[in-house]
Amino acid sequence: MQELIFALANGSMYALMALAIGIIYSTTRIINFAHGSVIMIGAMTSYWFISTVQMNYILAILSAIVINILLSILIYKTAVEKLGDLTNNSSWIVTLFGASIIIDNIARMIFGTEPKAFPFLFNGMDIRMFGANIMVHEILMIVIAISIGIAYQFVIQKTSFGRAVRAVSYKPDTARIMGIRSNVVVLTCFAISGGVAAIAGALIAPLTFASYTMTYAVGIKAFAAALIGGLGNTKGAFIGGIALGLLEGFVGLMIPGGLKDAVIFLIMIFVIIVLPGGILGAKIFNKGNIAAEKI
């Protein structure tokens, strides 16, 4: 039972991370390859606010959200709008990878190379549930992920902003002649994605240690979850995230330590080969069709 909740908690964070990738993908058709770094910065700045500034946990995460929103806007303004030609796949891939490397190195300089033990919410308090001791932190991970998923879905389906996001996602130019500022919508999606990444990074850090290497250790699972579920839709992100969490938990029971990740990635690559569009089948390598324009 403990293992199952642990797997679900991890999985729900992968789902959030995949959702954040999907938020950007669905409006721009680009995969934010700097996303792993954004997650890492969310975790590291939360850690810094808690340990160095002595902030309260919730306030620290909120501050990290703000930092991540600013970081995502910066990534959009530089790597996407200025440098990345969205009509040319190789261009934005390079600039976003470049951004990722720069962010990781800056993080290493600021926070050092040593992995940090990240505290749990409520100091790691347990409650007795389903005949097992379950950490409140893990329950909250699941609850928060689901709440964000539902809230996002509501905004996208029911609000005027969501209607505009879907319009931009379908055809940015047609959206623009409706009076929608497509680039502002895209920028807002980058910001939302960054905020969600901060929450996911901070909540998963107690289970993984916080370090600048989270970009790869955790970030790659975000991409895996996004690809497994099918890019760009909420349901897919959750299916992919939970599937990956469970797979990890299951493989972890049978295969020790270092080999675990290798086996997981082998299975994952296999899934992606068999279902190139993810479980919910989205088109993955669509070209971006929005012109990067100054706003």
Added chain:
Amino acid sequence: MLQVKNLTVGYGKTEVVHNISFHVERGEIVTVLGANGAGKSTILNTVVALHKAKSGSISFDGKDITNDRPDQLVRKGIRIVPEGRQIFPQHSVMENILLGAHIVKDQKKINAQMQSIFARFPRLEERKDQLGGTLSGGEQQMLAIARALMTEPSFLILDEPSLGLAPIIVTEVFDLLKQINDSGVTVLLVEQMANSALKISDRAYVIETGNIVLEGTGEEIRTNPDVAKAYLGNVQKM
């Protein structure tokens, strides 16, 4: 009302519109005629700021709008019904109409405008919960026009509204355009259906490979033997 001066537009290095000038006066219907690929859509899309001009200037109501964004033009009362209608297929009919009113924040205003749109297009009201993509071509054209009317534009641009529609629907569309014009909206129309467009037009321009080769009143152009020759197919069809 609209003044286009020495407009040159291209895609990358290829120039497709060469130094053209034209104008549309308040209350007019002006048609731009030209064969496929002549550059008609390029001109219209440049006017509504989807493309940047290489050189030249565009002004509206005496003010320069050359460097405006599309949403600023919508606010100034300029709207386009794009080629191929460009309905959002996964949005409901209602949502398509609401997207047309995106810049309007006053919910009361939106509702009132929606009522007048539904009074004019009862078929859209019947289908308001259907997805845009499930409408017929004619209904989509009506939806595209209705959507543009949501902000009560003073200047309406239409890019080949008759494209792919049955003749009877085409007549309906042109009747509607005449009505909209009579209600005080200036209309700039691009068409290949030369005859029916020219019949409702005050003036017309003929363009060939990005140059204006002829201009005159609707009647002059319609009865011009060169035009008849060039658009013979279209003229005789009607």
